[in-house]
Amino acid sequence: MMDIFRDILNSNIEFCRHFGQLAHPESILIICLAVLIGIFFGVLPGLSATIGIALFTGLTYGMPLDRALLVLFGVYIGAIYGGSVSAILVNIPGTGSAAATCLDGHPLALRGEAGNANILARISSFIGTVFGMLIFLLFTPLMSKLALQFTSPEFFWLAIFGILICGSLASPDLPIKGWIAGLLGILMAMVGQEDIHGWDRLTFGNANLITGIPFVPMTIAFFGIPQIVKSMKGATTKVQAMSGRSRLQVWPLVRRNLIGILRWGSIGVGIGAVPGVGENIAAWVAYDDAKRRDKLGQKFGTGVYEGVMAPETANNAAIGGSVIPLVSLGLPGSPPTAMLLAALVLHGIRPGPMLTVENPGFIPRLAAIILWGAVFLFLCGLVLSKFMVKVLNVSLRILMPIIAVLCVIGVFAYNNNPFHLKLVFVFGVAGYFMDKMGYAPAPLILGLILGNLADAFFRRALLLNDGRMLGLISRPIAFFFFLACVITILNQLGLVRYVKKKYFGGSKT
Amino acid sequence: MQTTDQRSDSRMRDKDVLFALILILSSVSLIVYSLNLSIRAMRTVNATFYDAPGFSMLVISTGLLVLSVALLVVALKQGGTLQWLAPRQIRAALWNRSTLKTLAVFVYLFLYMTGFGQTIPGTHVVIPFWLTTFVFLVLMMLTFKAASIGYIVVMSGLCTLMTYLIFGYFVKIPLP
Structure with missing residues (x-):
């Protein structure tokens, strides 16, 4: 126990040191620009934090790790906040995580309180990000200690659980489709030379495929290309000028909702920490919580301040939450952190339980970067939110070809291999059709990232247990994750609800 | 009279039927491929069945086959068909x-x-x-x-x- 307290104390001292070190003009300029770019990606409907990070993962490949992290986290934090600007002003969420903000943000704008709604969104996003960062700083060492107990079966079941839960929650049509996408991702990860015997799988004699299908180009293929095609086909977005002076006493409102803010922050962190789920669901759950608990619950949807604060606090708090499993288990908490995982691997950092041993200062350094990101989110939002809205007046048919060029440069910058551009095209077409058929790209990308690990851990665990399948669930943590997988599947098949109804009387909720 | 939502759902199920069939064929081919790969590895490098390079692929492909069949059943139950693949409908969809x-x-x-x-x-x-x-x-x-x-x-x-x-x-x- 004392060890843990000492670790946390050391981690806090390190955090303060890194925060001070980052107060350097160069770092400040980089993170300021990155947050601005992130807000730009967030403001524009169709672009998202995931696409922004995927794009910049390739572009920051040649940079030192510290600068690359400043850029990537700046884009992430900026984009999650930026989504609220277009949600409030034009009722179109710039990112999926801002969808819940539309419900009360836009009615506020229509009432002439766009300025108030923007200020609240900005302050809530700032508080949420700082809250998530604090939890990340305090709890990641604990999680890492726990994760050191993990062996092959635990990692295998954890990977499967991540893909299952992500598939269930991310698939808009049927959960089966999310799982199919996850399995397709795992199969894609198996292309190339396997780890144990060094045999080529599914390469069909193509030397370019021996190293496997890289996930950075694939994120652009599955997230970027379908969006470019959809936006080029669709109508352009025009925004009406809407401002509204701030008449609101912001700080008394924040003080009055302090308990709520802590609760929404906790919801954000908690949901963010579930592998593969992320900010979108966190925002909806927090909105639902605010609606159920608030005296003005009935008026939610007509322009209630808490209806903006709850989702914006939660979706930004989810940033810190989703980084916890990324750093401690090597398992991304959300689609944008899946991109961050790719970026960390590219820079030679191996997220997982050994990270704190190999790079003791990494967690406090990341927390310091997140805090700087939050500071610039607040400042950039304050200065530029009105100017950023003007971006919405630019036709998507002008912006999307430019984004396509950036995507191509991002893929090419990854390792200067034109073959990957061909792969991106092929999988981009597949991604477009999968999107049309209701298959979410997030579980597929998660499957692609975790597939190789799951494969190696699965076979290694069987080797250690002389081929006995029961060996995969003989340890308590492995059994716990196995049970979680089974419950997730049964729940989606309706069996859990059936049992509840039949044997426990079942509630109507 | 079908509502817009019902029409869009029914179109989605039509596509699901086709995609499920494609997935079933693909997963069967993958099962055959992974068995072949494993058998070759067992003969040449003395790998056991469960650590052979095709074993995980076999498990995942079998899972994919089960899910594809489930998708096909769900899609058919909800009214999905392959009638939309008739030449006239295809022409209309393409042009x-x-x-x-x-x-x-x-x-x-x-x-x-x-x-x-x-x-x-x-x-x-x-x-x-x-x-x-x-x-x-x-x-x-x-x-x-x-x-x-x-x-x-x-x-x-x-x-x-x-x-x-x-x-x-x-x-x-x-x-x-």
Whole structure:
């Protein structure tokens, strides 16, 4: 126990040191620009934090790790906040995580309180990000200690659980489709030379495929290309000028909702920490919580301040939450952190339980970067939110070809291999059709990232247990994750609800 | 009388039937491939069945087969059919504005991505980045009538110059 307290104390001292070190003009300029770019990606409907990070993962490949992290986290934090600007002003969420903000943000704008709604969104996003960062700083060492107990079966079941839960929650049509996408991702990860015997799988004699299908180009293929095609086909977005002076006493409102803010922050962190789920669901759950608990619950949807604060606090708090499993288990908490995982691997950092041993200062350094990101989110939002809205007046048919060029440069910058551009095209077409058929790209990308690990851990665990399948669930943590997988599947098949109804009387909720 | 939502659901289920069938065929081929791979490994490097290179693929492909069959059953139960694959319906689906727009974007992306960094046929001259990018931007914006011709040409030129300066010159990405 004392060890843990000492670790946390050391981690806090390190955090303060890194925060001070980052107060350097160069770092400040980089993170300021990155947050601005992130807000730009967030403001524009169709672009998202995931696409922004995927794009910049390739572009920051040649940079030192510290600068690359400043850029990537700046884009992430900026984009999650930026989504609220277009949600409030034009009722179109710039990112999926801002969808819940539309419900009360836009009615506020229509009432002439766009300025108030923007200020609240900005302050809530700032508080949420700082809250998530604090939890990340305090709890990641604990999680890492726990994760050191993990062996092959635990990692295998954890990977499967991540893909299952992500598939269930991310698939808009049927959960089966999310799982199919996850399995397709795992199969894609198996292309190339396997780890144990060094045999080529599914390469069909193509030397370019021996190293496997890289996930950075694939994120652009599955997230970027379908969006470019959809936006080029669709109508352009025009925004009406809407401002509204701030008449609101912001700080008394924040003080009055302090308990709520802590609760929404906790919801954000908690949901963010579930592998593969992320900010979108966190925002909806927090909105639902605010609606159920608030005296003005009935008026939610007509322009209630808490209806903006709850989702914006939660979706930004989810940033810190989703980084916890990324750093401690090597398992991304959300689609944008899946991109961050790719970026960390590219820079030679191996997220997982050994990270704190190999790079003791990494967690406090990341927390310091997140805090700087939050500071610039607040400042950039304050200065530029009105100017950023003007971006919405630019036709998507002008912006999307430019984004396509950036995507191509991002893929090419990854390792200067034109073959990957061909792969991106092929999988981009597949991604477009999968999107049309209701298959979410997030579980597929998660499957692609975790597939190789799951494969190696699965076979290694069987080797250690002389081929006995029961060996995969003989340890308590492995059994716990196995049970979680089974419950997730049964729940989606309706069996859990059936049992509840039949044997426990079942509630109507 | 079907509502719009019901019509869209039924169209989705039609597509699900086709995709499920494709997935079933693919997963069966993958099962055969993974068994072959495992047997070869067991013969040549004395691998056991459960650590052979095809074992995980076999498990995942079997899972995919089960899920594909489940998807097919769900889609059929909810009214999905393959009637939409009749030649007349296919023609109608292919010859509409939306499909042609999609096709146009894909054609431009294909030409840009496959032409990126390639040589001019019959020569050793690499097509420069600025040329492919400028032509791609102009054609994309012109086809979709994004703005007036003058604006498109100026915008495309500026974007090409900016991207070349930022990524080629400052970030030092070896653009062709």
